[in-house]
Amino acid sequence: MTVHVQRSAVISDDYAVEGLPRAREAPPDGTAASPCPLDSYFDGIQERWRDVQAFFMEDPRGALERADTLLDEVTGSACSLLFGTLADLRDDWRDDKDTERLRTTLCAYRDHLQQILQLFDRAP
Template identity: 30%
Template sequence: MSTQDPQPESTGSIRRVESSTAASGSSVEETPPSTETTESSSRQSLFAEEELSVLRLRWDEVQSGFVDDPRECVQKADGLVSDVVDRLTTGFSEARSRLEEQWARGEEGSTEDLRLALKRYREFFQRLLAL
């Protein structure tokens, strides 16, 4: 993973990735995002800048140990990547749980909240497919 790749927050939460323009109306855009939109989304971080710095330092420490102990370096890299994936999963699970709690109380949630949730899922899905 390069030092430019997105990293998680230490709290396990995910920073919302939203465009600077608001969609008109309350429906989710049905057309696939343009390449420009997808590339713009993929350049935005899913995590807070402070945590990016910490995780980049952790990666640098892992990578610097390769010459002395390549096997341990790869094991540490695996652990760090697993931690990042776990934090992403936790963040999406927490967001889903909040929506499910609303629904369990009989609250529908606003169309705008649901649109933003779907947008975050779509952007993340597109990033996964681009890997």
């Protein structure tokens, strides 16, 4: 199974995942977004994974314990990001009657769903 990490997570200023910097949504005018602050987090995960693999030669069981801890941390962070984004999306339309805003929020739902499906190689 191939897992793709989507680095364009979107969370609002009032929702922060413990230990993760906040991401910023792409500007509505279509210009490129600034580099994602999560890049340094993902780079740190890659570095820690390399350390786990290197540690295997010295202590195989210890390497597996570290791998378990790392995967548990990343899984928890990913879940927090996903639920945080969902909460933000819900807040965007609950009391809004503007059709254009509702349309753009529906597009954001679509994008979020596609990001999740990409994790399982099921994106359209």
